[in-house]
Amino acid sequence: MRNRVLIVGAGLTGATLANLLAEKGHKVLVIDKRSHLAGNCYDQVREQILVSRYGAHLFHTNDQAVWKFLQKFADWRTYEHQVLTRINDQSVTLPVNINTINQLFGLKVKTGEEMRHFLSKQALPIKKINSLADYLLSNVGQAIYQKIFYGYSRKQWGIDPARLDVSLSSRLPIRYNFDNRYFTDNYQALPVGGFSTLVKKMLDHPKIEVKLKKDFFKLTKSFIKDFDKVIYTGPIDQYFNYRHGRLEYRSLKFIFKKIEQEFFQNNAVINYPDLSVPYTRIIEFKYFDPSAKPTKYTIIAKEYPKSKGEPYYPVPRARNQRVLAKYLAEAKELEKKGVYFAGRLGTYCYLNMDQAVTGAMKLAERIA
Ligand SMILES: Cc1cc2nc3c(=O)[nH]c(=O)nc-3n(C[C@H](O)[C@H](O)[C@H](O)COP(=O)(O)OP(=O)(O)OC[C@H]3O[C@@H](n4cnc5c(N)ncnc54)[C@H](O)[C@@H]3O)c2cc1C
Incomplete structure (x- = not known):
């Protein structure tokens, strides 16, 4: 032994x-x-739907x-995650890609080059990137920053993105193509x-x-x-x-709800960057397993960031x-x-x- x-x-x-x-x-x-x-x-399975107790968990790796x-x-079942962001009555794709800017600004951008050109006119000239805000403003400019990132990051971390470490930028890529997948790893699946x-x-x-x-x-x-x-x-x-x-950790409160309709929203995860909405996103668990038996109801979770509670995010x-x-x-x-x-x-x-x-x-x- x-x-x-x-x-x-x-x-x-x-x-x-x-x-x-x-x-x-x-x-x-x-x-x-x-x-x-x-x-x-x-x-755990709740009323025939597999529900994550601590927020959606999507496996991806290279x-x-x-x-x-x-x-x-x-x-393992292949699952390629996609995220939408709700801005007023519009849903746009995330990470920011060609679709996102076309949706947000009513453009008809077709190539990565055109997108770079468009963003170069939006981007702020920031010489030294000291924070997440600097990174975003210098890449996508004020309009996209305010619409998509400012409120979400502010709620998620409880502080202004100008005081957030630039290391977080690795979680917010900008894509110069039409790839709507949230992750680009070779292996993306759920057990x-x-x-x-x-x-x-x-x-x-x-x-x-x-x-x-x-x-x-x-x-x-x-x-x-x-x-x-x-x-x-x-x-x-x-x-x-x-x-x-x-x-210091950021924590989350999850409010789960069973809703008596087949689907609640049109995507597994929808982000809500607006500061007037107290939660950051809504998860609808059914989307993670399209092969599950259909039900006439659905289960969602709203995520409310908070500073005290279970330690989630350093x-x-x-x-x-x-x-x-x-x-x-x-x-x-x-x-x-x-x-x-x-x-x-x-x-x-x-x-x-x-x-x-x-x-x-x-x-x-x-x-x-
Ligand atoms: C909201 C949220 C969403 C996430 N989404 C994703 C995702 O989509 N994709 C992804 O790849 N990763 C995701 N992650 C990260 C993922 O959860 C972690 O990578 C993974 O859980 C790390 O496992 P761990 O064992 O290190 O930590 P944990 O899962 O935190 O496990 C640590 C365990 O230690 C136990 N413990 C602590 N103190 C004690 C003690 N004193 N005595 C006994 N037991 C103790 C805890 O109860 C806990 O069960 C997410 C994380 C969070 C918080």
């Missing part, structure tokens, strides 16, 4: 690590303080190793049966034991000492009892990076004692699901 490993968190990071370490012969205990598996990817690894635990079923399968291994409703901070020291390695995927600042300060600000650096330095030292930090909360990094799996695969390789 190899080492005993305690994994804190049964999300995609914890499940990947558990599976890979168990395969290498380690005996693994996975705990989670929630009453369910799969972390923020958790979904990483072949991750894609191959996840094939073992589910059949048949949902992410909870996928994670359950990952953890279904004779060397893995899972205990839910178990908070790491309520375990006794002697219980933890029994393990040769601890992998912690909870919030890194909490592990150190916030001694360098709290890391806030990309310099102050948080400074605090994080202190925690990461301590975390590095703890590796000598067999304690490792991983995942979205453990590294305070907004990871997509595939990045969470990649990180876990690398860590498993390193410590197995």
